[in-house]
Amino acid sequence: MSLSIRYKLLFLSVVPTVLAVVVVGMVLVHRQAERLDERLAGKTARYSEVASVQLRSAVAFGDTATAEEIIVGIAHDPEVTGAQLYGANHELIYEYGATIPVDDPAAVPRVMDDELVDTAAVDSLEGPHGTFVIGVSRAALHQEQRLSYKIMAGVAIAAALLGFIVVYPTARRTSRRIRDVARYASRVANGDLEAAPPAADGGDEVGRTAAAVGNLVADLRHLMAQDAARAETERERLELMVAQRTAQLEASHRARQLVLDHVQEGLFTVGYDGVLVGECSKATVTMLDQYVAGQTFASMISKHDPRASAGLEVGFSQLANDVLPLELAIDQLPKQMTVRGAVLAMNYAAIGDRQLLVTVVDQTAEIEHAATREMEEEMTALFRQLTADRHGARRFVEDARSQIEVIGSSERYPDVLAALHTLKGNASVIGLNAWVTRCHDAETLIAEQGVLTKDARQGLVWCWSATEASLAPMLEVNGVEISTRDFAALHELARGEARWDMLRALIRDVVLEPTALPLGRLAAHCRELASRQEKHLANVVVDDQGIRLDPERYGALWSALTHVARNAVSHGMRADAATSLWLRTSRVDGDVVIEVADDGPGIQWEALRQRARSAGLPCESRDDLIQAMFTSQISTRDSVDETAGRGVGLAAVAALCAELGVTIEVTTPPRGTSFRFRVPADVKREEVGDACTIAS
């Protein structure tokens, strides 16, 4: 418990005063008692002195009357409480008043509570020694003391009262002032700076404290006002900044939105987890049908293109896993999808923060345009071919028709591969590069995946129907075509005296195809191929010797020979050594020999043997190996390109030759390789006789 300051002040001012009064009073009383005791002692000493002299006789004679007289005389003093006289043998001679016990007379005088006792020896002249004992009352002393105590108490109370009267108002005022300062400080501490400050009156410490606290709070108020003003200014500045920044952001947002609204590509960002992030360009919604940030890219397109969706799902899972290098993982993402019939190409770019920027471009029009252009190119090539070599073109179309039939329906992949390969070769001769590519892609699919899906096959069939449909009108030929030169020769014969058999032979010959045409086609094709493969083809020698063959019967053979010619370029030539190629038709014992020869490095027998062995074919003799070479799945090439290497071409050639009765000879002169195809003589159709001379 703590006393209030006013009581403390009171206590501190009154208690010492009272204590001082009491102490001083006590000292005074004590000294008064000492003085009184001294006076009483003097008195007893005097009485003892008188008695010791005057009571000598009483002692000497045991004279009680004398003793009484003297003692009663002494006892007239009211302060004397008692007196006794003892004889020599301590017998009481006389006693006055109360008996004073004397155990040891030598011990007196002594001060007792109520009285002062003194003893005096009474030595009689006669001899006996008596003892006089006198008691003096200390009542007066006690009375004096009581009075002194009363006075002291009165003085103390008066002092206390005075102190209270004098100090209390001051203490109360001081206490109030201090309390006011304390309350004020407390209110300020509680945040009430507006409270009225305590009065700083009096000029004393409390007043100065009150003034100081008031000033302190005033300063504080001032500082706070300044702070508030500064804060207000700062707030206004920040608000302005925020407003400016917001305006900038809005402007930039508007600008970005304008870009996003007008950019032609679909643009949006996707996290590595495949989840769409933030905004997208307007075209995105148009292309993808919808755009929902927070969804996965895969789920958004799943209803349009489940395959691309699945590809995206696994692609992004790989990306998120960080297993593969980023560039590779991005490269594995699907690049194309189809949404509502539109073919959309997707491009991905890493933009940091584990996000990709996806650009979507609608390629439908481009693809259609490319298809149209491809078609036009096809048509141009075919038309060029038709005008230059109608037989060749018709042959291509007829061959292609049967090859497409196989491709579209056969279940045997070797057959499909052979058809694709032949079609590729023929298309290359004609210049139908689109078909070269299509066939090569299909072959690659079969080689790598072992499958050519029904859809892919059907696609080729439809594609061919379109090619053929646009060709049909140009291919229809009614009647017999005759070249200007043949017609001139015929006319010359008819006008002169020609032999009938000669005329007949010429007329028959007119419908045959000069081998110069297919040989020329082969030569052109080889030149083109060599330049594409960067082979050093120094020279192509075409020697037809004016020979003609039935275009209907041997059309397919010429198509098949494309493979042989292509092989000659692909296998028989190198980039670093000049090689020549011979394409010849000649007549041997009535048969027509078509020869494709080169002076390149020749057949790599050892490689061929290994392949034949691993394919389980006989490989002992050269003949075995040549047989093997014409077997499907054998090729000495290590790599496949669009012209050769699949081991299918020669097998198709061999099959056709067997069907037509054409024999094949492969020879390896000191340099290079020679393929000779011996077409049996057909006297009815091929005997050209002298007409040959006319024709050449």
Added chain:
Amino acid sequence: MKTVLVVDDSALVRRQVSNALKGAGYEAVEAVDGLDARDKLAATPAISMIVCDVTMPRMNGMEFLGSLAQDGTFKGAILMLTTEGKPELIARAKSLGAKGWLVKPFKPDLLLAAVAKLAV
């Protein structure tokens, strides 16, 4: 030198992958299908990574992966070679322990980047 097992029935693809790997300083071991790959794996303990096709005769890539998962002896990374149209195969391959996959046809430098990251 790290040794990579290249499993593909297409000689062309095998050669392509092997050449790329050898060019970058890896040792390449070729196998024509899953069974062959198992033999090669047993014969060549140094093999630290497998690049594997999916569609193959005798034992295909999935069966091969399955058999590896069952053995649990091969601890290296497996990278699958597949075509874009087979995401469900990729998912299965991953469940069987393939680390990643490459869509054919692939760029050799990307193959090498993947091998460099996965080979240990």
